[in-house]
Amino acid sequence: MRENDLLEHIYRHNTSLPAHVSIPPGDDMAALDVGGTNVLVAVDQLADGIHFDLKNTPLQKVARKAITRNLSDIAAMAAQPVAAVVAGSLPKDFGKSNADALFDAMHATAEHYQCPLVGGDIAIWAGPLLLTVTVLAEPAGVEPVTRRGTKVGDVVCITGQLGGSLETVNGRTHHLDFEPRLSVARALAGDENLRPTSMIDLSDGLAMDVSRLCRLNAVGVELWADRLPVRAAGHQAAHRDQRPPWMHALSDGEDYELAFTLSAQAAEHHLPAEIEGVPITQVGLIIEGDDLLIKQPDGTVVPLDALGAMGWEHQSNG
Numbered sequence: 001m002r003e004n005d006l007l008e009h010i011y012r013h014n015t016s017l018p019a020h021v022s023i024p025p026g027d028d029m030a031a032l033d034v035g036g037t038n039v040l041v042a043v044d045q046l047a048d049g050i051h052f053d054l055k056n057t058p059l060q061k062v063a064r065k066a067i068t069r070n071l072s073d074i075a076a077m078a079a080q081p082v083a084a085v086v087a088g089s090l091p092k093d094f095g096k097s098n099a100d101a102l103f104d105a106m107h108a109t110a111e112h113y114q115c116p117l118v119g120g121d122i123a124i125w126a127g128p129l130l131l132t133v134t135v136l137a138e139p140a141g142v143e144p145v146t147r148r149g150t151k152v153g154d155v156v157c158i159t160g161q162l163g164g165s166l167e168t169v170n171g172r173t174h175h176l177d178f179e180p181r182l183s184v185a186r187a188l189a190g191d192e193n194l195r196p197t198s199m200i201d202l203s204d205g206l207a208m209d210v211s212r213l214c215r216l217n218a219v220g221v222e223l224w225a226d227r228l229p230v231r232a233a234g235h236q237a238a239h240r241d242q243r244p245p246w247m248h249a250l251s252d253g254e255d256y257e258l259a260f261t262l263s264a265q266a267a268e269h270h271l272p273a274e275i276e277g278v279p280i281t282q283v284g285l286i287i288e289g290d291d292l293l294i295k296q297p298d299g300t301v302v303p304l305d306a307l308g309a310m311g312w313e314h315q316s317n318g
């Protein structure tokens with residue numbers, strides 16, 4: 001079973017949703033009209049053995065990621081955190097001091113990002129550590145930016161750098177230590193010259209996540225390998241496995257950066273090289289049709305899936 005297939009099955013119901021659902025399933029967050037106000041909501045789970053390895057990850061970093069992963073979805077909507085609730089399934093032998101440390105660290109992270117932890121539930125079970133975090137958000141003084149709206153001719157841009165998110169460089173492991181792009185997203189969405197036509201956060205790799213954006217908007221894309229900014233950890237990963245660094249940027253996943261689109265004219269005249277110290281890079285172009293392409297450094301253009309670059313999909317054991 002593949003996550004994309006399951007999601008498409010769920011989205012079949014989108015056409016029959018009640019009117020108070022203003023952003024339906026299929027975006028980084030759903031939005032609901034509650035008493036005349038837009039409330040955004042999303043849920044994410046973090047499981048030992050899938051999203052982290054408890055054997056060699058400090059609990060504080062696990063706790064941090066449980067919260068920041070959700071904050072990255074809030075950033076993808078250019079929204080503002082309101083609160084979080086967490087359901088924790090703890091292994092039998094986890095112990096009270098570990099549980100205390102875990103929840104204290106989640107609490108501290110949530111507080112740091114003005115997203116107070118306001119409730120939850122704890123169960124003890126025979127399975128691995130599993131943290132399920134639900135976040136609520138509100139518009140940050142601007143309309144939320146959704147995955148829908150990009151058009152042929154738009155450029156694809158990303159924040160920050162990509163690749164090697166599991167590698168540790170100078171004590172920093174990106175998938176645990178990343179900074180959710182909340183304020184960069186708000187700066188983009190609130191600037192009439194820069195407001196993205198669509199936006200998504202990068203959790204499963206640029207190739208996979210941009211393909212989702214394209215499918216939703218019935219467009220294709222050409223990404224440019226030689227423009228992909230690769231973080232030091234991506235180069236480290238490339239050195240280890242002898243694949244080109246841009247392949248890591250394309251498909252490693254867990255970047256928690258933003259990919260967004262905007263008109264070529266807006267990009268040409270208004271796009272800064274960085275926002276609040278975070279680099280902004282044009283990495284491709286939205287094209288007609290449904291082709292998902294990459295222009296390689298030698299100039300040849302090939303389908304992304306021909307490179308096995310479609311990121312990793314969460315798969316069940318079935």
Ligand SMILES: [Mg+2]
Nearest residue numbers: 028073076201
């Ligand atoms: Mg997301």
